[in-house]
Amino acid sequence: MMNKIITRDLNLWYGDFHALKKVNAAFQANRITAIIGPSGCGKSTLLRVFNRMNDFVEGVRTEGEVLIDDLNVLDPAADLVSLRKKIGMVFQRPNPFPLSIYENIVFGARIRGTRAKRGEMDEIVETSLRSVLLWNELKDKLRSSALRLSLEQEQRLCIARLIAVKPDVLLMDEPCSTLDPQATERIENLMRELKNNYTIVIVTHNMQQAARVSDDTGFMLLGELIEFNETKDIFSSPKDKRTEDYITGRYG
Amino acid sequence: MRKFREFIIEKLVLLCGIASIFFVVLIFLFLLKEGFAVFKTVHPFAFLGGKSWYPISEPPRLGILPLILGSILVTVGAAIISIPIGVGCAIYIAEIAPKKTKEILKAGIELLAAIPSVVLGFIGMVTIVPLAKMLFHLPTGLTALSGSIMLAFMAMPTIVSIAEDALYSVPKTYKEGALAMGATHWQAIWRVMLRAASSGILAAVMLGIGRVIGETMAVMMITGNAAVIPHSFFAPVRTLTATIAAEMGEAVIGSEHYFALFAIGIVLFVISFGINVTADLFLHKRQ
Ligand SMILES: Nc1ncnc2c1ncn2[C@@H]1O[C@H](COP(=O)(O)OP(=O)(O)OP(=O)(O)O)[C@@H](O)[C@H]1O
Ligand SMILES: [Mg+2]
Numbered sequence: 001m002m003n004k005i006i007t008r009d010l011n012l013w014y015g016d017f018h019a020l021k022k023v024n025a026a027f028q029a030n031r032i033t034a035i036i037g038p039s040g041c042g043k044s045t046l047l048r049v050f051n052r053m054n055d056f057v058e059g060v061r062t063e064g065e066v067l068i069d070d071l072n073v074l075d076p077a078a079d080l081v082s083l084r085k086k087i088g089m090v091f092q093r094p095n096p097f098p099l100s101i102y103e104n105i106v107f108g109a110r111i112r113g114t115r116a117k118r119g120e121m122d123e124i125v126e127t128s129l130r131s132v133l134l135w136n137e138l139k140d141k142l143r144s145s146a147l148r149l150s151l152e153q154e155q156r157l158c159i160a161r162l163i164a165v166k167p168d169v170l171l172m173d174e175p176c177s178t179l180d181p182q183a184t185e186r187i188e189n190l191m192r193e194l195k196n197n198y199t200i201v202i203v204t205h206n207m208q209q210a211a212r213v214s215d216d217t218g219f220m221l222l223g224e225l226i227e228f229n230e231t232k233d234i235f236s237s238p239k240d241k242r243t244e245d246y247i248t249g250r251y252g
Numbered sequence: 253m254r255k256f257r258e259f260i261i262e263k264l265v266l267l268c269g270i271a272s273i274f275f276v277v278l279i280f281l282f283l284l285k286e287g288f289a290v291f292k293t294v295h296p297f298a299f300l301g302g303k304s305w306y307p308i309s310e311p312p313r314l315g316i317l318p319l320i321l322g323s324i325l326v327t328v329g330a331a332i333i334s335i336p337i338g339v340g341c342a343i344y345i346a347e348i349a350p351k352k353t354k355e356i357l358k359a360g361i362e363l364l365a366a367i368p369s370v371v372l373g374f375i376g377m378v379t380i381v382p383l384a385k386m387l388f389h390l391p392t393g394l395t396a397l398s399g400s401i402m403l404a405f406m407a408m409p410t411i412v413s414i415a416e417d418a419l420y421s422v423p424k425t426y427k428e429g430a431l432a433m434g435a436t437h438w439q440a441i442w443r444v445m446l447r448a449a450s451s452g453i454l455a456a457v458m459l460g461i462g463r464v465i466g467e468t469m470a471v472m473m474i475t476g477n478a479a480v481i482p483h484s485f486f487a488p489v490r491t492l493t494a495t496i497a498a499e500m501g502e503a504v505i506g507s508e509h510y511f512a513l514f515a516i517g518i519v520l521f522v523i524s525f526g527i528n529v530t531a532d533l534f535l536h537k538r539q
Contacts, residue, residue: 053432084434091432095425098448111435111443162433 004029004169004199005050010064012045014057019045021223022064027216029168032191032200034214034231036207038246041220043203047171049073050201051087052080068169085112088162090172094154096146096161101138104146104157105129108165128164132156132190152183156190163194170194172202176209188213207247211235219243287518290314290511299515305479307499307509314512316519318481322396322489323523325482326471329400330407330464335457337404338411342456345412346419347441358413365409373470376402381474390486394476397485402474403467407460414459418452419445451534458531466524468493492516 005027012020019042027033035043048054049066052073066073073083085108096104105125109116116124125142129135134156138149146157155175162170172191176184191200191213204210210217211231218228219240227234227243238244290299294314302315345357380401385393422445430440446453468491476488477498496513503510 051432053428056431081434081436084432089432091425091429093425095423095429097426097429097444099444107430107435107443108433111430111433111439158429165433 002029003027004068005201006065006067007046007049008065008067010046010049010066011062012042012049012054013061015059019223020049020062023225025218025225025228027199027201029199030195030197031215032195032202032213033216033218034210035201035203035218035220036205036210036246037220037226039205042223043220044173046220046225047089047173047201047203050169050171051084051089052078053089055080081112085165086167087169087171088159088165088167090155090158090162090170090175092174092177094151094158094178096149096154096157098145098147100143101146101149101157102142105161105164107161112165124164128160131163131194132160133186134160150183151178152186155179155183155187159190159194167198169199169201172200174203174205177205184209207235219246221246283514283517283521286511286514288515290508290515293508294512299512300519303481305495307503307512312508312512314508316492316495316512316516318479319490319492319495319516320519321481322475322479323465323491323493325396325485325489326399326403326475326491327461327464329396329485330403331457331461333400333404334407334411334460334464338408338456338460339415339453341408341412342415342419342453343441343446346416347437347445358416361409361412364405365413369406369467369470370473372402372405373473376470376474384486388486392476392488394474394488395486396475396482396489399471399475399489399491400485402470403464406467406470407464410463411456411460414456415449415453418449418456421452422448451537455531455534458527458534462524462527462531465527466493466520468497472497492520496520 003026005025007023007025010020010023011018023046035046037043045054049062050068050073054060054062062074064074068083068087072078097107099107102125103110105128106116106121109121109124126135126139129138134153137153146154149157155178159170176187179187188209191202194200195215202210202214214231216229217231217234219226219234219238219242221242227238227240229239234243235247238247294302299314299316300320301317302313303317304313304315305318306313341357341361345354349357376398380398381393383393384390384395384398384401388397426444426448427440430444431437435443471491472494475490475494477490477494478488479490479495480487482489496516499509500513503513
C-alpha cells in the first residue's frame, strides 16, 4: 500500500479559532477514506487543506505539513494550478457551470490553454462521461445546458469534469447529501469503481455511508483526529471511547 | 368597523391603481391622436425615411431620418464607451476591489447618478466640447462624439450598479468549483461568472442604453443640433429628443410641424418600450 496524502502535525486557525489540531494521518492510494464526525468538527476544513481552498478564506493560518506524493502542499511556493489539477474536488451541492455539458467537461483543458484538436476534445468528453456512466444518457445533448440535468446527473458531471484532467485524488465533501437513496447508492457504486484509479477522500455525515463505501475511516471531533483506522475496525472495535459514542449514535 | 376601514382602504388603493393606468392610457391616446395626424399629409415611410427636416419651410419637409441617425449615432457611441467601462467597473467592484475601495467606488457611482443631467451637460459643454475641438482639430467641438462621451457618463451608473448586482448574485459555488479546478481568479470571472450573470448584465446594458435614448437636455447642449445626416462621430448631430424639446415651443399648435413632433414622440416611445421590454426579458430569464 502506498501513502498518497500524509499530514504531519497539521494545525489550522481561522483567525483565533483553532479548527484543526495536530492532525496526523496517512491517506492511501486506491482506497476510499471516509472522514466522519459531528457538524463543525473540521471535516471540510481538513479536505480543503489538501487542495488549498482555504487560501481564499481571510485570516487563515496553517502549520505543519501536508505531503502529497512527497511534495509539501502547504509550501507557499507550491504550484496551485497543477496541484488543483492533480486533486479534484466534488462539492456538496452539485455545481456544474452554466455552460453546455460539453464545455463543462473540457473546462479543465480550456483553462490550461490546451490547444487540443476538436477530435481530442471529443474523445476526452466521451471517456470522461463513460467513466461516470453518463455517456449513453447524454451523448445526444452534449451541447445543451448542464443546468437542466437531474441532481444526480449534475453530480456525476461534476465528477466527470474532474476526471477529464486526469487527477490522482478526488476529494468529496458530502457528495450525496442532496441525492435520494437510489442515486446515492449509484454514486457509491461509481466511487467503488473509481477507486481503482484514484485516491478518494470522502467527508460524510452519514455513518452507514462511511461503513458501506470506505476502506479507511477517520473520526474527527472538535478539530482533532481522534481515531484513524480501517473502516471495519473502526466500526467493529473502536479504540477510543469518543469514537464508540459517536458511531453508536450518542452525539448529534 | 375594522372591516369597513379595511374595505375603504382597499378600494382607495384600487382607485389609485386604476387612476395611474387611466392616465397612462390617456397620455398614450393623446400621443397617438396628435402624432398620427401628421400622416394625413406625409406618408409614414417618407416621414421615417425622409432625408431632410425643414419643418418651417413652405411646404414643410418632415423627414426624420437625420434625427433617427443622430440618436442612433450618439447612442451607439455612448454604448461603445459605457458598456466595457461599466461592466469592467462592475467586475472590479464585485470581485476584485478591497472592501474600502469598493465602498468608495459604490458611493462615487451613486453620486454620479445623482448629478442632474443639465449639470452634466453644462460641465460637458465647458470641458468635453473644447477638448474635442482641440484634439481632433474640428471647426466645432459640438459633435456626436462629445454627446456620446457625456451620455456614457449617464449610462454608467445604471450599468455598473445592475451588472454588479448580477455578478454578486452568481452562486458562490460556481466560483469555488472553477477555482478548485485550478482556474485563476480572472478565468473564474471570465469563463464562469460572467456567463452566469450574462442575462443580468444584458439587462443592465439595456437599461443603461434606455436612459441614453431618452436623455434630452444634455445632448441638446452638447451635440450641435444640426439636423443633417451625420457622416461621422466628429460631425454635429441632432437627436429625436432634442428636436422635440427645442421646437415644441415654437411649433404652432395644430400645424403639421406640431403633429410631426408628436409623431417623433411615438417613435421614441416605441424605441424605449422595445428596450425596456428586452431588458425585462433578460431580467426574468435570470430568475
Ligand atoms: N471561513 C471560516 N471562518 C471562520 N470559521 C470557520 C470558517 N469555516 C469554518 N469555520 C469553523 O471551523 C469549524 C470547522 O468547520 P468545517 O466546515 O470544517 O466543519 P465540518 O466538519 O465540515 O462541518 P459540517 O459537517 O457542518 O460540514 C467550524 O466550527 C466552523 O464554524
Ligand atoms: Mg462540511
